[in-house]
Amino acid sequence: MNEAILQVRGLCKNFSGVTAVDHVSIEVRPGELHAVIGPNGAGKTTLMNLLSGDLPASAGLISFRGREISRLAPEQRSRLGIGRSYQKTNIFPAFTAFENCRIAAQSRTPRAFHWLREARAYDVVMNLARRALDAVGLAPRADELALALSHGEQRQLEIGMCLATEPQLLLLDEPLAGMGAEESARIIELIGRLAETHALLLVEHDMDAVFQLAKVLTVMANGKIIATGAPEEIRANRDVQTAYLGAAQDSLP
Amino acid sequence: MNGLNGLNMFYLIQLLNAVQYGLLLFLLSSGLTLIFGIMGVINLAHGSFYMVGAYLAYWLAKMTGSLWLALPLSLLIAFAIGLLLETTIFSRLYKRDHLYQVLLTFGLILIFEELRSILFGNDVHGVAVPELLNFSIPLTDTLSYPVYRLFVTFICLTIAGFMYFVIHRTRTGMRIRAGNSNREMAASLGVNMPLLFALVFASGVALAAFAGAIAAPISSVFPGMGNHILIICFVVVVIGGIGSINGALIASLAVGLADTLGKVIAAEYSAIAVYLVMAIILVWRPQGIANRA
């Protein structure tokens, strides 16, 4: 029995009167890519923010590997093994692509405040950064400033930074947003590979990618979960079709 | 019986002083916090406007012989100065980094201080309380309270009430509140932002100057008077939260109380009392009382 690495029970988030996330319960298992879909404004990104710790929850429980993390700060959750990529590209524009991954990899250095040796002398960190950059296919662009990268390359870097922290659970928030077909294919392939070794929670609008990759689908609307299950079940689900027909008719294949 | 009465009266006097000081601070900080909240500008020279008002009052009172004339004139002149400064200098700061705002307004402080030195010298000058108000209300055999201070409190309350009215009951006030919470949205809804900014800025300057003018008979006019009170205003804005008028009012009164209480308990350490209050608030609620950072 594959034990759930992430367990969420009754998670809620209220913003002075508006309930953005309404009693959401979800589980993520390693090797089982779990995708969250839903119309715009369903609360998917808010859910991600609650899981990564960028937003404090109003109520509910989040457990990671059996340990409750609902009250932990983002940096503490990251150190436990949770990695997050952002929908709105959230990189270090003034650093090179390599430096972006290096600084992410460095966060795992055992003694934090090393101040005498040059940062580039730490082989372990440098190698980890190189591997992460390779994994997302950005090795040839390593020495470019991140702000000079194309939008798609920045999205790749976004994931690369995530990987450089060697997480066990990956929270990917619309990684394919704004990408062209060729870049998307590369990233979809990468995500597929990652799903074999990591636990992955993916929020996406690209339905082709979702149905290609996901083993479990959760559909959200108006902050609530309206269905969870295998992709075929979801496709046939009446409530899901209503939710989508209400929003965008042709987004469900 | 007399001793107890005297003690009560003593505390009453301290309370009245605290409220008066707090309300003066409110006049100053409300301008500062609005300029902050709406235009996003940190203005170190705000204390200089207080000084400008005080020296204007001193000079006009000397020239016209009447503080009654000097007060409204100072207000109008300060408003005009505010408009001038906004259109020539401050409007270019809105988009700049806080760092450069700090630098430029620091330069302005230097300019204002030196101009004051050139025009009025470096001595302390007194300003006479108007004849009409130049008496005290007796409280006990030995204690009495100056009517002018009551007058200052009264005026400040009136202005505060007027501000509340404008901000919460008028269209202009609505636009100000809109600009305060979301600048871009207000602009896209058709509010004339440049005009609004100019008015808010000039009003802030006028308020600060008026505070200086009306306080002049109490505190006198002297070099550096603006800088000290500016930092106290910063404490008020930190405690009350940027952009919050209500917060500024509560915080001003709290600071007024802390300062007065500090003077009663230990005169030498009274200045520190205010900062201690701020330190406590920072430990308890790092984002300030009313707003988030």
Next chain:
Amino acid sequence: MPNITLSRTPLIVALLLLALFPLVGSTFYLQLGAKILIMAIFALSLDLLVGHTGMVSLGHAAYFGLAAYVLALISPKYEAANLWLTLPAAMGAAAVAALIIGALVVRTGGVYFIMVTLAFAQMIYAVFHDTKIAGGSDGIYITVRPELNIAGFKPLNLENPAEFYYLALLLLAFVFWFLSRLLHSPFGRALAGIRINEQRMRSIGYPVFAYKLAAFAVAGGLAGLAGYLAACQFGFVNPDILAWHQSGIVLMMVILGGMGRLHGAVLGAFVYITLQEIFSTPAVLGDYAKHWQLAMGALIVVIVLAFPHGIGGLIDIALRRYSYRHPGRIWRDAK
């Protein structure tokens, strides 16, 4: 942020020129030179915070002045203090104060941080100005400069202007070297990351509060080094050394010189003090020389309005053009 420091050659040339200066300078210029070197240390300490970590502190003079006061307070009345004891004590006091205040203020950000750093510095000013702890507004005299006594051997006599200048130069070189190493280290790179995107640093696992607090304390300690030297040189300490005017001036030096580049802070100190000297000599402004701050203020306003990237930015643009034609000569690549 590719270029943090100059490559070796320009640095060595600059150091050499500064070291040879006492051979040609008169006592007056030696004292002025030492003053510039001391303020350069002060500016470098603030640059660590402002330029490199993105924390705009408007109360840095508190640590500068605190160290000066510590020397004044523990200095014997008519004898020389021992530098080996008093300097660490002064720097330690400044660093501890920065640690305590930092613990309170580092959690705030943006404008709040600017205001609370200013307020706490003002609190310390109030302590020294209003109370009798350290002579109040009258200040304290340091009649004899500290001595560097190692078992009877005195390598430098600090009462001699040239030798004091060399001490200041040595310490400036040390601080410059120390900060250069720091900024290229993992700790320094983390600070740079915090400046660029603090929220992302948190989300990849950095305890940002701890890093910022450490930077604040180190900056405070280094400011204390400058303050100690300033007290040595001037021989007199009064509350003005902690005044927010002082905090504003050092911030000005950092911004004008161009932030985030160590040599920029040194340049800023040099330019400011030179301008101050020029404006305050009667030859330039005549009778208004004592109102030189008016000219300084006006210059600042003009510079901020006219140059969005500061003076340092201009120099950088010129140097960048040169370095494209001669790669490697000016910048040490710090990718």
